Amino acid sequence: xxxxxxxxxxxxxxxxxxxxxxxxxxxxxxxxxxxxxxxxxxxxxxxxxxxxxxxxxxxxxxxxxxxxxxxxxxxxxxxxxxxxxxxxxxxxxxxxxxxxxxxxxxxxxxxxxxxxxxxxxxxxxxxxxxxxxxxxxxxxxxxxxxxxxxxxxxxxxxxxxxxxxxxxxxxxxxxxxxxxxxxxxxxxxxxxxxxxxxxxxxxxxxxxxxxxxxxxxxxxxxxx
Amino acid sequence: xxxxxxxxxxxxxxxxxxxxxxxxxxxxxxxxxxxxxxxxxxxxxxxxxxxxxxxxxxxxxxxxxxxxxxxxxxxxxxxxxxxxxxxxxxxxxxxxxxxxxxxxxx
Numbered sequence: 001x002x003x004x005x006x007x008x009x010x011x012x013x014x015x016x017x018x019x020x021x022x023x024x025x026x027x028x029x030x031x032x033x034x035x036x037x038x039x040x041x042x043x044x045x046x047x048x049x050x051x052x053x054x055x056x057x058x059x060x061x062x063x064x065x066x067x068x069x070x071x072x073x074x075x076x077x078x079x080x081x082x083x084x085x086x087x088x089x090x091x092x093x094x095x096x097x098x099x100x101x102x103x104x105x106x107x108x109x110x111x112x113x114x115x116x117x118x119x120x121x122x123x124x125x126x127x128x129x130x131x132x133x134x135x136x137x138x139x140x141x142x143x144x145x146x147x148x149x150x151x152x153x154x155x156x157x158x159x160x161x162x163x164x165x166x167x168x169x170x171x172x173x174x175x176x177x178x179x180x181x182x183x184x185x186x187x188x189x190x191x192x193x194x195x196x197x198x199x200x201x202x203x204x205x206x207x208x209x210x211x212x213x214x215x216x217x218x219x220x221x222x223x224x
Numbered sequence: 225x226x227x228x229x230x231x232x233x234x235x236x237x238x239x240x241x242x243x244x245x246x247x248x249x250x251x252x253x254x255x256x257x258x259x260x261x262x263x264x265x266x267x268x269x270x271x272x273x274x275x276x277x278x279x280x281x282x283x284x285x286x287x288x289x290x291x292x293x294x295x296x297x298x299x300x301x302x303x304x305x306x307x308x309x310x311x312x313x314x315x316x317x318x319x320x321x322x323x324x325x326x327x328x329x330x
Binding site for chain 2: 037038067076
């Protein structure tokens, strides 16, 4: 229940509550021993940012506070995936086992699927492009399942790529189904299809840019 | 500890007044870093014993206590050493266009 000015009955604004929600989500990524303290620390900064007299106008303060909370969530999520990856790599034998399991399992199942995709491009068969769509959707599902089996966590970027592929593939499948079955409004599925494609391409773009930057940094270090 | 650009900014922010306690938001503004970059960095510095943190005593009733950070003696020494080495490396880098550090251009 809210009072005047968008404040709830505790006197907190919606903006502040949104920021508190985001930092509480960020704290969940932390180890249990650190969670409560970090949550308190981040929550204490929010009203300070929201009432910083050096920042004007109020909308800018609110934006800065929300950006603080959202970026804290980003940093906590990345730190979790980074540390999880590091822990998985501490044990060299475990590392070798996990990579073999994940890569081996992924290759074993994905390769025939990719070959099937290639065949479907030239010969869709009686189901038309639907076989291709289903096969395309199987690729990210297989990668996720093999990651679960090997218990090696995927990076955050991999998650973006996979979700992009899933949304892209789902939109493509639904679009083709709608076209085949004569459903109304395949436009919705086309939008889903292109949104997924955009997510996937953006994540790939970041991956390529980071790879190029790392390569350039390495090249500068080793250049005599 | 590898001196990355964000780490360099944080250390410079601390060295502006090594004895002063700094809140996370103040460090963000001084170093020009987003919170998602700053807090993991502070956590790593604290783990290595270069920074300590403590909770302030609230001045008003109902006020949430804030956490502040401070360089340790070892942290001051390491920070000065690392920044001096970084500055020396930039000066000695051949063929580089030398830009003045922010705030020092005349």
